[in-house]
Every structure is written in C-alpha cells, then in structure tokens.
Amino acid sequence: MTDAGVPFRKMHGLGNDFVVVDTRTHPLALTDAQAARIADRRAGVGCDQLVTIEPPRPAYPGSAAFMGIRNADGGVVEACGNATRCVAHLLMDEAGAETVTLGTLAGPVVATRAADGLVRVDMGPARTDWAAIPLAEARDTLHVNLGVAPFSDAVAVSMGNPHVVAFVENAERVDLRGIGPVIEHHALFPNRVNAEVVSRRPDGTLRMRVWERGAGITRACGTGACAVAVAAIRRGLMLPGAVTVVLDGGPLVIDWAGGDAPVLMTGPVATAFTGHLNGSLLS
Numbered sequence: 001m002t003d004a005g006v007p008f009r010k011m012h013g014l015g016n017d018f019v020v021v022d023t024r025t026h027p028l029a030l031t032d033a034q035a036a037r038i039a040d041r042r043a044g045v046g047c048d049q050l051v052t053i054e055p056p057r058p059a060y061p062g063s064a065a066f067m068g069i070r071n072a073d074g075g076v077v078e079a080c081g082n083a084t085r086c087v088a089h090l091l092m093d094e095a096g097a098e099t100v101t102l103g104t105l106a107g108p109v110v111a112t113r114a115a116d117g118l119v120r121v122d123m124g125p126a127r128t129d130w131a132a133i134p135l136a137e138a139r140d141t142l143h144v145n146l147g148v149a150p151f152s153d154a155v156a157v158s159m160g161n162p163h164v165v166a167f168v169e170n171a172e173r174v175d176l177r178g179i180g181p182v183i184e185h186h187a188l189f190p191n192r193v194n195a196e197v198v199s200r201r202p203d204g205t206l207r208m209r210v211w212e213r214g215a216g217i218t219r220a221c222g223t224g225a226c227a228v229a230v231a232a233i234r235r236g237l238m239l240p241g242a243v244t245v246v247l248d249g250g251p252l253v254i255d256w257a258g259g260d261a262p263v264l265m266t267g268p269v270a271t272a273f274t275g276h277l278n279g280s281l282l283s
C-alpha cells in the first residue's frame, strides 16, 4: 500500500459528508468530471460535497483561507453550511484560534467555537429578493407556486445558494426521491435549486428533509436548515430567535432575528478517516 498522492480528510456534519483537500499544500486543479469521480461512492471515495481549502483571496481581507465547494455531480457551488463548520474547525485548530473567517463564492463567513465542541457560523444575511435567489422572473418569494405538490405554496430564499422550502403536515411522508429532481430542475430556478420539506413538531422543533441540488437526498444541509428557519420565521410559523431544525442526521440550531440580521448556524463536526487520492481519481 502506498501513501503517494494527494492527502484528503473525510469529514461530515450530521452525516452530510465531505472529502476535504488542502490545496494550499497540495495544489490540485480539478475538472468537474474528476470531482464527480472522487465523490462517487463506488468508484471513488464517496461524498456529498468535495471541499478544497485554498489560499486566501484578496477579496476577503482577514480571511484565513478560501473554501471551494463542489457537489457530488462535480459542479461548483457557492455555499455549504456543514462543510463550513468542518473547515473552520480545522483552521481554528491549525491557528490555535477561537474564530476564523473563510472566503466562499457566497461571500465571507465567520466561524467561532461554541460549547460542547460545536462550531457556530455566521452565514451572513438571508437573501429574499427574487433576483438574488435567483428566480427566472419576478415573484413574491414568500408564496411561490411551482405547480407541483407540496411546492404549490413554497418559500424561496438564498443563503448564498438557492433554496425552496415547502411546509407540509408530515415531512416523513413526502416522496422526496420522486419530487426532488423535478423541483431541482424547475424552470423558475435558472441555477437549479435545493428543495426542503418541513413540518412543525409538537415539541416546537422543525423536522426537515432535503433534496440537494447536485447531490440528491443527504442526511443534512446546513444552508438548507438556515433557509427553513428563515422561511418559517418569515411566514410567522416560528418566532424570531433560535430555532432547532431536525435533519435526518440530527439537529442544527439556527438563530435569526429577522430582516437583514445574519443567520447563525450551530452544529457538530466530525472526521471519519484520512487517505490519499491517487490512481484513476487524479487521471
């Protein structure tokens, strides 16, 4: 067995899993096809997102690094909440710091250590204007009708990446595998979209399931949980403040005061194993 190749770390946040490569030490110019091969659960390492820790970019003064993100289909995306916590954890460890700023395509994000080994990320403001999400045409983003149940009265929101949230009686009963691809590719979303179904539980938490753009059903989606909390608060279903969103992989706490206030996401990080990319994954 050889260790030659590009080192990676397999991490996850609530089961939303990542291959994390530090391209500051091991420069790597990946094509979409290579990224998709690495993400493939049979022919590659397997992950929902491939994440690169890159040198900081001048556009984000004071940032420790730039975080590149690709979905399992190989496509580049703007934001990933769960991966942000994982990368922030590594960089805070590296610097012996309690806080770190990362650049992303969605803008800068600031992470801090929280109690019980959790990481909190200021994900910036939610974007609720139709053009910022973006939608293909002007619509009221609080009541979007995609013409497909249960997304006939949904909420569209951007957390740097596009989301559409449907409130349902029981999120467990939605055929997400059937409906997910239809919503992801709906003509109203020129950049495609992440789709969440959510129901309110008797204990006051929100139960959410997600179909991720470019990855399908995942156990958790940090930006999705932020979008769900924002949608619920905008709709008046939850009070502004801390909201617990329960995903397949477990809970995230999302704190939003409303309006232009930043959306704060708190949750766990984990490393599963480390290894090296080589062979057919790099050719």
Ligand SMILES: N[C@@H](CCC[C@H](N)C(=O)O)C(=O)O
Residues within 6 Å of the ligand: 016, 048, 049, 071, 077, 078, 079, 080, 081, 082, 083, 161, 162, 194, 212, 213, 214, 215, 218, 220, 221, 222, 223, 224
């Ligand atoms: N799992 C992520 C989101 C990853 C990107 C998303 N699939 C997209 O295409 O926008 C998260 O934790 O936020």
